[in-house]
Amino acid sequence: MAEPLLFVEHLLKQYGDKVILNDINLTVNKGEVVVILGSSGCGKSTFLRCLNALEPIQGGTVRLREESITHDSKNLTDIRQKIGMVFQSYDLFPHLTVLGNILLAPTKVQGRDKAEVTQEAMALLERVGLKDRADSYPAELSGGQKQRVAIVRALAMHPEVMLFDEVTAALDPEMVREVQDVMLDLAEQGKTMLIVTHEMQFARAVADRILLIDDGHIIEDEDPEIFFTAPKSDKAKQFLNLFEFHRPKKNK
Amino acid sequence: MNWAFIAKYLPMYEKAAWLTVKTGTAGIVLSVIIGIICAAILYYRVPILRRLVSTYVEISRNTPLLVQLFFIYYGIPKVTGIKTDAFTCGIVGLAFLGGSYMCETFRSGIEAIEPIQEESAKALGLNKFQIMRYVLLPQALSISFPGFVANVIFLMKETSVFSAISLMDLMFTAKDLIGVFYKTKESLFLLVVFYLIILLPISLLGSFIERRLRRG
Numbered sequence: 341m342a343e344p345l346l347f348v349e350h351l352l353k354q355y356g357d358k359v360i361l362n363d364i365n366l367t368v369n370k371g372e373v374v375v376i377l378g379s380s381g382c383g384k385s386t387f388l389r390c391l392n393a394l395e396p397i398q399g400g401t402v403r404l405r406e407e408s409i410t411h412d413s414k415n416l417t418d419i420r421q422k423i424g425m426v427f428q429s430y431d432l433f434p435h436l437t438v439l440g441n442i443l444l445a446p447t448k449v450q451g452r453d454k455a456e457v458t459q460e461a462m463a464l465l466e467r468v469g470l471k472d473r474a475d476s477y478p479a480e481l482s483g484g485q486k487q488r489v490a491i492v493r494a495l496a497m498h499p500e501v502m503l504f505d506e507v508t509a510a511l512d513p514e515m516v517r518e519v520q521d522v523m524l525d526l527a528e529q530g531k532t533m534l535i536v537t538h539e540m541q542f543a544r545a546v547a548d549r550i551l552l553i554d555d556g557h558i559i560e561d562e563d564p565e566i567f568f569t570a571p572k573s574d575k576a577k578q579f580l581n582l583f584e585f586h587r588p589k590k591n592k
Numbered sequence: 593m594n595w596a597f598i599a600k601y602l603p604m605y606e607k608a609a610w611l612t613v614k615t616g617t618a619g620i621v622l623s624v625i626i627g628i629i630c631a632a633i634l635y636y637r638v639p640i641l642r643r644l645v646s647t648y649v650e651i652s653r654n655t656p657l658l659v660q661l662f663f664i665y666y667g668i669p670k671v672t673g674i675k676t677d678a679f680t681c682g683i684v685g686l687a688f689l690g691g692s693y694m695c696e697t698f699r700s701g702i703e704a705i706e707p708i709q710e711e712s713a714k715a716l717g718l719n720k721f722q723i724m725r726y727v728l729l730p731q732a733l734s735i736s737f738p739g740f741v742a743n744v745i746f747l748m749k750e751t752s753v754f755s756a757i758s759l760m761d762l763m764f765t766a767k768d769l770i771g772v773f774y775k776t777k778e779s780l781f782l783l784v785v786f787y788l789i790i791l792l793p794i795s796l797l798g799s800f801i802e803r804r805l806r807r808g
Contacts, residue, residue: 392715394711394715417718417719418717420714420716420717421716421717423715424715425715427708427711429708430708430709431708431711431712432712433709433726433727433731434731435730435731435734444726445716445717445718448718448726449716449719449722450717490712493716494716497716
């Protein structure tokens with residue numbers, strides 16, 4: 341039986357008079373991997389940021405189980421601990437080592453025992469192939485390594501949901517895969533994830549559900565196989581066409 | 593140059609130098625504390641307090657230390673009846689002046705940090721205080737380190753104004769000796785030497801740390 345975890349109802353997001361997201365409704369079940377697609381500026385990253393109240397919303401509700409997530413919630417820091425987020429880049433703390441980055445929130449926010457968290461952090465680092473970099477500073481790591489550390493840092497808080505905001509968009513192509521493999525591994529473990537990406541093949545592989553956002557609305561909410569092989573709306577067809585190449589027909 | 597005179601009054605300068613170092617250090621430490629608190633208030637735009645801090649910064653930066661000291665030493669006792677000694681007044685005056693300089697230096701350091709740093713800290717569940725303490729301040733201090741060192745040197749030099757409230761610091765001692773013995777050359781020579789002894793190490797240490805920070 342699917343257990344609903346994250347609820348979004350009639351979400352409205354505006355910047356001044358400009359409507360970014362309008363009447364967004366979504367329920368994410370535990371263990372589900374939802375990939376959010378859409379052209380640049382359609383509001384998909386903003387949507388993700390509304391889910392942990394990094395962006396204040398102007399209408400509707402976002403809930404994790406029974407707890408409402410709004411910008412002025414008293415227990416906002418408690419809820420955010422349950423929602424891990426990884427950004428596009430530059431989100432590691434440059435003055436702390438890899439291990440320092442991972443330990444900060446579990447020890448200072450959750451008050452957990454340092455030795456216990458260190459042990460867990462090392463196990464997670466080993467899983468993503470970075471055990472030997474625990475004492476490195478972020479400046480000494482490649483882009484792909486930084487993102488893997490950022491994922492581990494979020495995981496060390498034991499979040500119920502993970503949000504990924506175009507985490508491979510700023511990476512060199514040869515580093516994209518190592519980060520995607522970590523996310524595929526998490527999907528296999530049954531982590532609940534919402535992923536914003538531009539990588540179509542990865543989306544198809546990792547997703548249980550594909551959402552297509554256009555002009556502030558969810559216009560498709562589909563099984564990935566159906567979405568990629570037989571999209572229903574014209575907008576979805578247009579969007580997928582952007583990723584299709586046809587061999588140029590040469591004269592002669 | 594009368595070396596016998598210099599040898600004779602060297603201990604007096606030494607004592608005065610200690611006073612300069614003590615008042616200067618105490619004032620600077622307080623400045624840093626005031627500066628960090630004020631910078632955090634400005635950065636987080638705390639209602640009401642933010643207004644108070646802005647007003648304080650403008651008053652403190654746009655009036656001379658001498659005027660501030662006169663106000664604290666002569667003005668406040670007249671109004672409140674509470675009289676404090678020159679030593680305390682010197683430290684309070686220096687902290688009042690230095691707090692605004694430190695505030696502005698740290699604030700510009702915090703504002704130079706990528707906004708994503710604060711966002712990722714928020715996403716990890718850190719509260720505002722923890723974000724400031726563990727994420728923003730450590731980075732801001734290293735960014736604004738050159739400005740911080742400049743402030744420290746500036747404030748240490750400003751202690752020379754303390755002589756006006758008859759604190760027996762280096763400046764006071766030199767003026768005193770010139771007045772009594774007319775040994776202007778020797779007195780000023782010692783004055784310059786002692787200020788350099790205090791300030792050069794700060795300056796050199798500052799550049800050393802700055803170079804290391806840039807490499808890290």
